[in-house]
Amino acid sequence: MSLTIALAGNPNSGKTTLFNKLTGANQRVGNWPGVTIDKKTGKVRGHDIEVVDLPGIYSLSPYSPEELVSRNYLLKETPDAIINIVDATNLERNLFLTLQILDLGIPTVVALNMMDQVEKLGDRVDVGKLSKELGCPVVPISAIKNQGIQDLIERIEKAGGSGEVPEPVLFDGDMEGLIAEARDALGSKVPADRSRFYAVKLVENDHQICTEFASEKESIAASVSEVERKRDDEIDSIVADSRYNRISDIVGDCVKRAPRDERGTLSDRIDRVVTSRIWGIPIFLGVLAVVFLGIIGFAWGDFEVVGIGTWCTDWLNGFIEDPIQSTVADWCADNGVSDAMTGLLVDGIIGGVGAVIGFLPQMLILFLALCILEDIGYMSRIAFVMDRVFRHFGLSGKSLIPVLVGTGCGVPGIMASRTIESERDRRITAMTTTFIPCGAKLPVIAMLTSAVFGGNGLVAVGCYVMGIICILISGIILKKFRSLSGAATPFIMELPPYHIPSASNIVKGTLDRGWAFVKKAGTIILLACILIWFLSNFTWGLEFNGGETGNSILASIGEVLMYVFMPLGWGDNWELTVGSITGLIAKENIVGTFGTLFGVEAGENGEGLEAVLGSMLSTASGWSFLAFNLICAPCFAAIGAMHRELGSWKDTGIAVAYQCILAYCVGLVLYGILGCVGGWNTVVIDGVTVDNGVPIGSTIAAIVVIAAFVYILWAKDPFRQLAGRDEYDAEDEVKA
């Protein structure tokens, strides 16, 4: 007989680790709450059991949307049994959920996780007694160390097979009286097994359930207010308090705690420094700088340090050019392959895909650094430290979590906005998360850094800071629209304990993401490069132009569109426009496109892709190119993710339009202002330095744009939307 088992527990209690151990799956594990935001299913190896991994929850009254997923699953889809995973180092808080799960009337086994750490602390847990008090089987395990998993599988099979429902843990007298009354009122309107759960939630004032059973709620209202009067508190607090009182009794009976270090744990001492008012933000910026200077390197005057990533990339690029590219070219020449075919192979495919693959080392190092920061437990501290800054701009530090996830890839970043409780903040975050450069944008940054900015890794740090600034500015601007206004979400977040990162977890996380990048290069990027090569090597009359891309189909399209970007200082280089458009498919495509397009010229003049780019972009226009491409509409995959979070194509369209307009404005301002600095608007063409001078038109336009932004940012109601409306209206609308 096949069983369906749900895995439920607090955030960061090790559900996903246990899920992986049970099913042999490779789901991403992270040391911060909210890694799992949607349910995942898998089969237990060697057994006919399906396991469903649910997002972490603190209670069965949902607070954020991803918590709703868990409750709805448990209530509506009724698994055969539940494994309630409990962090044994934090029993009281975890049992708060357990007591509610036991109310559900579904066979349950408690998996007491992290027992290895309990032993390390010197605490003792009486498992037999705990099992008796909770009225359900309790199995001590350590998911990380793979201990107790077999025992757990046997127990859950038995529980699911027998269908034996646990005894609920009872509250004190008052509460049980109310619950009994609620059960009578609900009668047969809810399934008999579930009736205690519904009754407790009805007493507790659970929003959804009280709406569903409004008249039943009405009928117990008198008794509820009597208890409220007697205890001089609100009913939801009274229920939480009673539940915690019961838990304190249980924990007192079953756990013997070893004395703790008076000075606080090492975690505490680290937190005192990294989250302090003075050091918190400098440490965050320092970490950012170390990561990117390490990847890209640093150059200032004569002082130059090559980043590890750049060093590997240079080597890999050299290897792709010679022997790979040169060998294929020679072979083609020796075997009489046609010019067009040779061009496609050497310039189109190897040049384009190779240019992207060349950046693999830098991306791997970025992913490695992200995995380490995640695993240590630093990410949630960053959110806490930055909350103060974000709050000035009407946003919560919670919005930073999706942004941090987005440094790897924008798609999971946008999805992570689901952990934000307020709908308005969630929408704003989903619209702005991709302003932070994702892994796929790193090759673009790295390419421009070495081609235009002399290998200075601070440019990369600047790109990330620019992303954050754009998010903050957008926070203010978007909150001035009626549909998005409102106070920032409160920041309440559990901080996981620091731990030494597990090598296997980090290596796996890094390689998984790296492999996804290689797969993309071998499929989407490959196809795009072939298309770009074809369009740039054939005329409208479908004649092969022999590498003279000037008269190609692509050139004629680009030459029309390039006028749009002239104010940004991209000049009459249609290739830049085409590259930006292909970036919509995937951002690393910009590199692939340049690899394909410039490979031809590079071959003839003996100069590399970087030299060609250096002849097109100055410091000022290089920044405008970066700004536009990093901030404008993300790739199609991320736009799809935005659509899932925003709910309609209309809103998604508005979001994309906002991103493009903002990107254009930032690009214009950067070019117009930086172009005024002496020597920052020069390009090197064939070894000759050409000064393009001050771009008067763009500078004037930039000043106008700045003035407009200043007005929008400081004016109370620039869009004439908020008049006659106060905070209470905003709250009412949220409820509606």
Next chain:
Amino acid sequence: MGVPGVPISMMRVGEVGTVVSISGKEDVRRFLNELGFTPGTEVRAVSQAGGNIILEVKDSKIAIDRHMANRILFCPAR
């Protein structure tokens, strides 16, 4: 009730106290209850940054922003 309470945002690092009351919107209050902030619970300030505070409650660390921390009142331990 007249129990003296100080906003928890004023807690000094390392200080210990018990929660007296929580005010604010219902769903936020409920969430804090669930995390263990119920009247009578002992809390300890782990770190403080301009009113944003990290508190240890029931063996876990919870970070709370200043606005929310102002609405939780605590009574310092003797």
